[in-house]
Amino acid sequence: MNIELYHSVKELFHEKKINSPSIKSDNDEVNQIVQLINENNLKEDHEIIISIRKLLWNENIIEEIEDIETFIIQSIILWRYNLIDYVDLKVLVNLLFIKEALDDASLVFLSDLLLLENELSPIHEWLKSILDKLLEIGNHIPNLGIVISLYGEITGTETFEYQSIISVVETLESRPEYFSELVELTPSKDLVSVLPWLNWGNKRLVTNYLIEKEISELDETTFIDSLNNKIQTSNNILNDLPISYPVLEKKITNIPAQTLDSHDYENIPSKFVSEWAPKFVYSRPEIKQKIKIFFPGGNEIGHSAIMIKTNEGIILLDFGLSVVNNSFPKWSHLLEKVDVVLLSHAHLDHSGGFPLLYHNNRKLPWFAKKETKIMSEMLWNDTANIVGRNVNDAIKNKTAFRHIANQKNIRNALDNYNEIDLQTEIKVLPKVTVKAYNAAHLFGSVGYELNIDGKRILYTGDFNLDIMQKNKGKQFPSDIDGLIFDGTYWGRPSEYPNPKPTLKEVLDNSTRVIIPAFSMGRSQEMLFQLKQLGAEKKWKIYITGMGGRLVRKLHLTIGPSGGGRSSGVHITGTVLPEDFTDNSIVIGGQGMLQAGTSRNLLESTSDDSKTSIVLCGYQAPNTLGYHLLNKNTYLKAKYKQQVYRINLSGHSSAKTLDNYVNSINGTKIIVHSPSDAKEQIGKSDVIVPQSPINF
Known part of the structure; x- marks a missing residue:
């Protein structure tokens, strides 16, 4: 990115005066967008905004963009002045990064x-x-040397x-055969400082x-006191870790042993009794x-x-991947010493x-219902295949994608x-027991x-109290x-009102x-509703891809042949446009x-x-x-089909959720909530977590 243009845009953002003369640059297209915003002439259907939307909708491809730098600067300016959403910008940046259009x-x-x-x-x-x-x-950890060099370029400082920590990062990332030698020669404080800039695998190795x-360096005679002191020191790698077997391993014998009886072993899963004994x-x-x-x-x-x-x-509860911008939970050294994982759903x-x-x-045991394990396996393999097809090795090696796509x-x-x-x-x-309850969100x-x-x-987890009740x-x-x-x-109506018309x-x-429909849950629910209406008597019903495979995998009842012709339901990999004849219903993935x-059938029937x-x-x-439902002008002109919304939410409605939360006298912490949850809550007894909570 041109450094002069960077400074101009930065000044514009600070002043938030769109007619600031400082934005004037040699880039006519950037100047044009500034002028349009200043004149209030940049609307939703303007070609600049539509060009961004087309990329987000997979209608255009990145290779068709003539000037990536101008395109991304225009996009940032549009976001800054609320003409595109932050999620639009995040997805756009990820698309450009994966295709190596942004360095x-x-x-x-x-x-x-x-x-x-x-x-x-x-x-x-x-x-x-x-x-x-x-x-x-998104899923980006840039080269530390480049980042530091740019700081010097921007500020003019040395x-x-x-250089020493840059060298440590580059050697760890590019020369794994020297790992043992390098970490032994590098001061611990330097290793701690480079941890955030390492790939996920090296984070784990260095942390452990x-x-x-x-x-190993703790004084044996004052072991517990020394350990407690380091655990409470914020800049120490042991900070916040428990005094547990995964942390201490063989050193755990420095803690006085307890005499246990049969009662202490009650409710431990039988396969783990001997393995977990040191913990107790x-x-x-x-x-x-x-x-x-x-x-x-x-x-x-x-x-x-x-x-x-x-x-x-x-205990770790869930560990997800954002399908919007390919990002993961924030890495923490605590993740390396987790004892057990509880997965709420797939x-x-x-x-x-x-x-x-x-x-x-x-080795890290995790617990879930068997349906969750079946569906997780399908989704993990599907994600690995998508990454394999769409992300080249250079990008995979720079990101956590390499581990997500790793079959081992x-x-x-x-x-x-x-x-x-x-x-x-x-x-x-x-002193910790766990009990699972049906959440009525997904199989x-x-x-x-x-x-x-x-x-x-x-x-x-994600739950639907309305169905549970x-x-x-x-x-x-x-x-x-x-x-x-x-x-x-929470604090809002459901995403859409009751459907008009009905199915x-x-x-x-x-x-x-x-x-x-999403392959997990929505596809099967729509199939169930169609079967309740007896639609198979008049219509040819197809359920495609993973949604169909899941119907078979979970042995869902959709007819005597398990989805054969006599049931009126056809499970298939895909449906081609020429096979999408009158009286056909296709339940497809990519909801x-x-x-x-x-999407293919949407395009082939756009005039019908x-x-x-x-x-x-x-x-x-x-x-x-989203934009079809919200009647985007460009899309309304392109697609002549009728677009309907039928709400099959797997989440609790606002009213039911409010009643349940109000019935709780204990501490209430909200997660899995929209970005404006704090403004929506308006209740002092519900916590939006911004930092760890001592309970």
Whole structure:
């Protein structure tokens, strides 16, 4: 990116005066967009905005953009003046990055502009801010040498003192054969400082080396006191770690052993009794329990992850992948010493990051319902295939994609799976038991009640109280000390009102129907509704791709042949336009119409007003489905089909959720919520977590 143009745009953002003469540059297209905004002549259907939308909708390809630098600068300016959403910009940057249209230098300039700060912070603060912003945008860790060099270029300052840590990062990343020698020669404080700039695999290796080194150097005669001191020191690698077996390993024998009886082993899964024995034998029951909750996945919808630390260990709840911008929960050294993982359900924003946890044949037990394991395996393999097809090796090696797409990691994750039964208490740590409840969100979805030394914390995962109450089955408990809840519709109406017309009315007024639906849950629910209407008597019903495979995998009842012709339902890989004849209904994947069978059929029937599109799931603001529903002018002219919305939310409605949350007297923490949740809440007793919480 041109440094003069960067400074001009930065000044423009600081002043927020669009007619500032300082923005004038040699780039006529940038000057043009500034003038249009200044004159209030830049509307939704302007060609500049439509060109961005077409890229986001997969209508255009990146190779058609003549000047990437101008394009991204225009996009940043449009975002700054609220003409495109932040999610649009994040997706756009990820597309350009994956296709190698943006290099590390451009990403750094872009991140600094997004910080919206006029003056640069001191270099150590700026480096952290830049990395945090890049990880917020997507799955990017730039070359540290380039980042530091750009700081010097922007500020005119010398950065020679950083050459040693730049060298450490570059050697660790490019010469793994020298790992042992390098870490032994590098001061621990320097290794800690480079951790954020390493790829995921090297983060794990360096962290485990540092923890083992720190523990090996503790004075044996004052072991517990020395360890406690380091755990409480914020700049030490042991900070916040529990005194647990995964942390201490062989050194755990420095803790006085407890005499256990048969009662202490009750509810430990039988396969783990001998393996987990040291956790219980060398626990410290006399120490007052301290519970601390961390939120590496943040509080918004995207990539859920919550860590609960007790005196004797760490429990991880979910570990997702954002399908919007390919980002993961924020890395923490605590992730390397997790004792057990509890997965609420299979959706990628809760399960998609699992292969990262199972790098290097790591042994880490995780629990979930068997349906969740089946669907997670399908989604992980599908994600690996997509990454393999669309991301080249250079980008994979720079990012966590290499671990997500690694079949060894996926197999290792599956090997560590353990089934959990509903309403059955299991003991996973000293003084910690877990019980699963049906969450009515997806096949196999559960919420978890953790009883930690008498304190009961409920993590709902994604849940649908409306369905739970209709079914009158076992409900989530309300007499709890803490609630960590899915706040998708908290303080707001459901995403869309009750559908008008109904599904039956849509069928009555259509000759062909396309139902883009998420493969896990929505596809099967739409199929169930069609079967309830008896639609197979008149219509040829196709369910394609992963949605169809899941119908077979879970042995869902859709007819005597399990989906054969006699059931009126055809399970197939795809449906070609020439086979999409009158009286056909196709349930396809890609529920936001970004690609796949549904998108192909949308394009091939664009002139047919008797073909109907039924959208039945969440539509992200950057997607074609979202803009079709919101009657984008360009799309209305292009697509003549009728577009309908049928709400099949897997989340609790606002009213039902509000009633349940109000019934809780304990601490209430909202996660999985929209970005403006804090403004929507308006209640002092609901916490939007911005930092760890001592419980």
